[in-house]
Amino acid sequence: MEDAVPRIAMVGVSKSFPGVRALESVDFCLRAGEVHALLGENGAGKSTLIKIMTGALRQDAGEIRIDGRPATLDSPAAARTHGISTVYQEVNLVPTLSVTKNLTLERQPRRFGLISWRDAAKRARERLARLSVDIDVERPLGAYSVAIQQLVAIARALEEDTRVLVLDEPTASLDAREVELLFQILRDLKRQNIAILFITHFIDQVYRIADRISVLRNGRLVRTAAAVELHRLELISLMLGRELEAVDSAPPPAAAPAAGEPLLAAEGLGRRRYMGVFDLVIRAGEVVGLAGLLGSGRTETAKLVFGAVRSDTGRVRFKGRPITARSPRRSVRLGIGFCPENRKAEGIISELSVRENIVLAMQTKRGWLRRLPVDEQNRLASEMINVLAIATSDAEKPVGQLSGGNQQKVILARWLASKPRLLILDEPTRGIDVGAHAEIVALIRRLCKEGMALLVASSELEEIVAVSHRVAVLRDRCHVGEIAGAGVTRENIVRMIAGG
Amino acid sequence: MKERYIPIAGTIFVFIALFLTGGALYKHFLSTLVLGDLLADNAFIIIAAIGTTFVIISGGIDLSIGSMIGFVGVVMAGLVGHGWHPLAAAAAMIAFGVLYGGIVGWIIDICDIQPFIITLAGLFLLRGSCFMVSLDSVPIKHSFVDAFSAWRIPLPGSGFLTSSAIVMLLALLAGVVIAHFTRFGTNVYALGGDRTSAALMGVPIRRTTVMIYALGGFYSALGGVIYALYTASGYPLAGSGVELDAIAAVVLGGTLLTGGVGLVVGTLFGGLISGLIATIIDFDGTLTSAWARVVVGLLLFLFILAQRTLIGTRNALRQSIG
Amino acid sequence: MSREHTNSVGLTAYPRAVLVRLAEKRAVWPLLALALILVVDGFISPEFFSIRIVEGHLFGSLVDVVYRSMPTAVVALGMAVVIGTKGIDLSVGAVIAICGAMITWRLHMGDPPLIVLGAALAAALLCGLWNGLLVALLDIQPIVATLILMVSGRGIAQMINLLYGGTDPSFSSDFFAAISTGHLAMLPSRLFVGAGIFALLWLLMRRTAFGLFVEAVGGNAAAADLAGIDAKMIKLAAYLVSGLCAGLAGVVITADTHTSDPVSAGLYIELDAILAVVIGGGSLAGGRVYLGLTLLGALIIQSLTTSILMSGVPPEYNLVVKALVVLIVLLLQSHKFRARIRRSARPAGKHLP
Missing domain, CATH: 3.40.50.300 (P-loop containing nucleotide triphosphate hydrolases)
Structure with a gap:
């Protein structure tokens, strides 16, 4: 045969x-x-x-x-x-x-x-x-x-x-x-x-x-x-291979912050038939990577931590205090941001302008009564357009008319504008061209240096290795281990995913 | 009992309970006379509601049937006034209903417009057309009309099965056969259950949509014909609000407003429930007709709530799996 | 490729590009439509544009159009907010009937006018709350949820009328006459009521973040949720706004007719209100709220009605004309329909399967 x-x-x-x-x-x-x-x-x-x-x-x-x-x-x-x-x-x-x-x-x-x-x-x-x-x-x-x-x-x-x-x-x-x-x-x-x-x-x-x-x-x-x-x-x-020199040649991340008080600690978090029970600790100024194959539970972990999907066991502490009644709204108020993987369905609001999309998360944090003044909105929007190099003719263009990579940057801008303590990024560079990819990796490092904590889920191992201080490895909807510091290498992660 | 029969069982239970309540409260209520009148008085609503059942099962809605009933009545009256035989006029109006519904379905499909807004426009159009034909009630005088209303089958007891009730039952039978024993009927259920999947599985979406609204037009026009014969007149305001009664009958009959699930025979009982409430209020004498609307609204709420919980648990189940 | 694209790129077509850019402004088409109707009106009746002062009040056809369109316009404003959240409120007509019954009942009970007004608006808000709870908390589709009140609301109004015997549902009240049919500074006083609610809603939508949240929820509910917006509260609030607007319209209508008419008060007003929103460019798919354009839509509907009445065409044609207008506007708004037109306008022989 x-x-x-x-x-x-x-x-x-x-x-x-x-x-x-x-x-x-x-x-x-x-x-x-x-x-x-x-x-x-x-x-x-x-x-x-x-x-x-x-x-x-x-x-x-x-x-x-x-x-x-x-x-x-x-x-x-x-x-x-x-x-x-x-x-x-x-x-x-x-x-x-x-x-x-x-x-x-x-x-x-x-x-x-x-x-x-x-x-x-x-x-x-x-x-x-x-x-x-x-x-x-x-x-x-x-x-x-x-x-x-x-x-x-x-x-x-x-x-x-x-x-x-x-x-x-x-x-x-x-x-x-x-x-x-x-x-x-x-x-x-x-x-x-x-x-x-x-x-x-x-x-x-x-x-x-x-x-x-x-x-x-x-x-x-x-x-x-x-x-x-x-x-x-x-x-x-x-x-999980990737042929991007732009990322591979980048310098390794700065030294991990001293093991201090965790910013966020998930204890025994899980949901039946969705994600196995896991613990996760993220400290200020630290980038934690989520590595695993497709379907291993990367997005699931991110959504459970953010509260977008309700967990049925476990709890989450933020700055030492347990978060009660977790929901996206509660998380945003506490200073947690989440860039979803599926930006079309869960990220952009395509009818609204670039400016409106950018100020959205900051506005929800302020509440509906304290509207951000228009001048301030314009300033913020043009600042973000500059910083992230968003390609748009002006800030009033409906975001649906932008290219995929620029839409992704708008969502990133939305969260950066809200100045979160912890930012969860699910596939931050999917569908983004090489140049923008390097920019986003650089941005993640800079944010982290400024004291922001990041949780990054990605299918690209090089990206995870390039930015993470610590990596949680997932397999079949379970956390199978953690690698920190100098141990964060491509080979170690692959071995752990394979179950070696 | 199979899942699909639970809603209809609930509907029939409510109907029987209401009937027995009426019997316990008032003398002479439990009789074939009351039952016969119930069928006769609600025949046109139930006929129209059968068409609405198909539309709703397919995931759509039709708000123009009340106007259709009025329009059919005034035009029929006009045609008979010009010497047409009532049956010929009725056939012409039913043909019009089919054509009108077909066009509506076609527009819904080719323009991807929500059914509720396009049929709302239809409501305006047909009601306005009623007024253009006639501003006053026009009597339909013809020996056939008299014969039609006089002809009836005696029931055991003192009741009768009137000719309009018989037409209604025949229309219902046809509806059941179409819904459950033709490929078109199965396609309607598939369309309402999951449009994308249905298209992938080879259901001809456009043809089915056109046929669904054409069938809806057929039934509402037939309802209009029966109403005109029953009242022996055409009145431009006839049938105002019947679209709501029809939707209520469909929902009380156990059909899901989200589409995909429902039984045509349920609509009979749904229509009879609202009729029964009106009858009980009539028997009481001290209550006003206002109660009928409020009670129907309340029942509608309870049924929708029950549907919601049924779907809710199913979705929750699916979500925890997916 | 889309028409706009090719035109804006070609430099030779500069004047056309200007036209195209103008055509892209949302207000242009409704304004053109209104202007067209008014010009036709001017031809039909030479006195159409004349405004006189009679007994210290402005008087004329234009004033009349604005005066008559006020209840529909107010209902349409609330409808615009609800439609912005991807919802619909079919119960506004029934809410108007309930309001009328509340006013008549409380006046018959001898309450002072302000209390009566408060009671009527409270009843309207309660109706809005009911709709909002069904849509936001029980997650019932808006058409279905508001259908319940649409079916039973007029019955409730009839029952309220029974509370005081219901023999004579008419009343006379100087206060209510003043806010509906009276005048203030040469203008009909109801215009001030309308302007007041418009200003209030405009502030709510454009000077607080509520408008942004409504449009976010209507545009992409999942994204709005992840951005931390409480979609349930936003939807609930939208139905409350719609209830309040319907209540105000109910007050004006009832004060005008001096009677509670549960059967025909505000009949078909939900259709006119939805029509006004759609003419104003609001999409039934939600995501955008245009208050000013909705007002314009209501004016178009009323001037259409007025011109039909003036032109000597029997008033019966009014509904038919309105229906045709809805159809045309819907077809023009339908993406699929436009794509079809564009495809058939293309040179033949390039048919896609």
């Missing part, structure tokens, strides 16, 4: 979006009867690759061959006629409909012109039986656990003629037992000679199920190898 023509081969495939090069001449092949794991951080190009393979997007350059013959996948329907079925990360079914209806939506069996639900239910049960799932198909899909919903989605995707199955992070919300069930099904499908592309960020699962592994980084396919040949440490290193 090794030498057989691959079921799907992508040759020199490239794809660009305005301002972003999502895929750069990627050569990738998927063989019949294999489980092929595709790994990479957010923005590495995984979803673009899947979308091209399933006909949702068309490549700018390059060729796709199916069973050795060039094929045009210009629509999802075209991909389906080639036997390519996809199950997306978010269960793309209708939770309010019954399982039967979800499984038979576009072709229900009829009798005398009307739908026969008895036949439909029978057909639904048959499709589920292929995956050895036996549930009451009359209940609404939403009544079942995410695992079952995921299986229903797979059952829906699996047609009689399915030859390629693409699974986008199918295990993201499953527990260990459910994952095992899914893997049994995958092994079974593999025996039916179906090619399976499995996108995930759980390294353990990759080694349990995958035959081959491909790693994408910044739109390039950096390695494809058999799972047995690719060492775990090497794999993590490949995923």
Whole structure:
């Protein structure tokens, strides 16, 4: 089987979006009867690759061959006629409909012109039986656990003629037992000679199920190898790599502040099915890094510390005093800021001007009655535009019209303007060009020198190593250890992530 | 019991409880006479509400049905006055309702405008058109109209099933079949449950949206026809506020205002509940009609609150997982 | 590429660029619309623009337009704030009815006018509080939440009327006549009420941070939450504002009619108010509040009504014309519709799938 023509081969495939090069001449092949794991951080190009393979997007350059013959996948329907079925990360079914209806939506069996639900239910049960799932198909899909919903989605995707199955992070919300069930099904499908592309960020699962592994980084396919040949440490290193000299050549951070009173201390913080219990201490003038793979709990930790997601155990002390009734509002008042990872959904308010976006956090701190005078707002906005080199024609431009990197800077400006004691940055340099990247790293160091405490979550190890005094390492939604001082090196972090 | 039947069970329970309460309070209440009158008096609202049920299940809303009822009435009266047979006039008006609804659905889809604002404009348009046709009540005089209101099936006891009630029950049956036994019906539920997923799963969004509002137009026009025949007149102010009664009937019938969940048959009971409240107030004699609106509002609040808690727990569950 | 872009870049099209920049100013289109209507009015009735002084009061069609538009304008101002939070308040008409019943009831009970006024506004605020609690705390969609009061509010008004027997819901009160139909310094006194609430809201929206918070919550609720804004309180406050505005409109309307009419007081005013906000450029998707433009929207609606009445067209056409105006404004505002027009304006043969 090794030498057989691959079921799907992508040759020199490239794809660009305005301002972003999502895929750069990627050569990738998927063989019949294999489980092929595709790994990479957010923005590495995984979803673009899947979308091209399933006909949702068309490549700018390059060729796709199916069973050795060039094929045009210009629509999802075209991909389906080639036997390519996809199950997306978010269960793309209708939770309010019954399982039967979800499984038979576009072709229900009829009798005398009307739908026969008895036949439909029978057909639904048959499709589920292929995956050895036996549930009451009359209940609404939403009544079942995410695992079952995921299986229903797979059952829906699996047609009689399915030859390629693409699974986008199918295990993201499953527990260990459910994952095992899914893997049994995958092994079974593999025996039916179906090619399976499995996108995930759980390294353990990759080694349990995958035959081959491909790693994408910044739109390039950096390695494809058999799972047995690719060492775990090497794999993590490949995923978290970065080729930015601007950061690597920067001097190491200033000496860590003396172990003083913690500014913020999280004790036993956690939330069921969201993030394992952890302790975290941050001192004034200190940068604490959060390192780990995608899905390891970086964002989750940041959100729990800030209070954006309510914890169900543990407590947080700020300057020695416990914070009661934690919420973003309470945190902002205490002097904690949070730049979210998803700036479009959680950061910018795109209709409002750059100025209004910048003064927002400071204004909430002052309360609604003590409005910042317009002169002061203008001064603050132009100062921030200068300091962070935000590219905008003027401060009154709606922030939605700015480029992604500049939007990120506006959010950063929002928090800097509010003069926080502690600033939490989740992926502060995602989607930012090289120059701005170095600026932000420099800014983090300067802020820290001025006595601000920072908690920085990032998928880029070099960035973490460059700025952090101390690094909390995460794996599978648990804190697995801490590294401080001279021990903060790329190798140590990778080893800890790998579980060495 | 299956989840999807819990709301309807609640609705039927409320209906029976109200009916029995009426029986305990007043003599002659527990009779087929009261039941028959209830069905006859509320027939046009329930018919219109069946269309609203589809619209709401799809995640939309239709505020123009009250005006549609008025418009259908005055135009029908005018047509019959010009010598049309009432049935021909009714068919013309129903065709108009379908066309009108189809256009509304088309605009909603191609322009991505919220249904409530566009149907609000429709409310203005149709009500204004009523006034343009006639400012006063116009009687509909035709032997067919007399025959229609005279024809009735006796029920055991002293009650009757009037012709409007029979049309309503037939319309309901058709609605149930469309909702539960056609692909279009399933698509309506899918659209209301999750629009994006439905589109990904191959539901034709535009065609379905157009058909949903066309069906809504069909039912509200039919409601208008029945109201015109029932009152034997066309009155430009007829049906004012019926859109609210219809929405109330749908919600009391257990349909979620957020879309995706609901049963057409529930709307029958929802409509009957508000009718029953009015009947009880009527029987009492000392209460005014003001009570009816307040009690319906209160029930609406309780039902929405109950829906909210049901959805709330489900969302909380999903959030803790996701 | 968008039209604005190509035009502002091309230097040869300099005069056009100026026009384009002018067209981008939000006030231009509503002002043009108003001007157009008024010019047409001027043709219909040569006396339209004349303003005389009769018995020491300004008198004329223009004054009449402003006078009549006042209740709608006040309701629309509150609606603009609610719409800014991505909400809607369908209950304003019912609140007006409740206010009317409160005034009549308390006057029949012999309360002094100021107490009556206070009671009426308190009732309106209570209505706003109810809506706000449903939307902000119970998280019910605004259309649905305010529908409840819309359905039952007029019934509540009827029941309030029963409190004093309800046989004769009319009253006479010099105080209320004075604030609604009376005059002050040559002008109708209700204009001062309207100007007062406008000034108050303008201060609230533009001189405190409340306006910024409303627009942040309406623009991106998740981001506003992370920035530390208490979205629940902001929404609650918005519905209180809307309730208060509806209450003031209710006072003026009731004082004008000298009676409580639970069935038709303020009927369809929610539609006019929403229409005024939309004509003023406010998007139903929330995120922006334009008080001045909303006022302009209310004036446009009223001058449209006035010109229909003047032109000899039967008044019945009024509703139809309004409906068509809403449709046109909605279509012009719809991004999808504009994109469609732009695409079809492009040279043929470049159709996208």
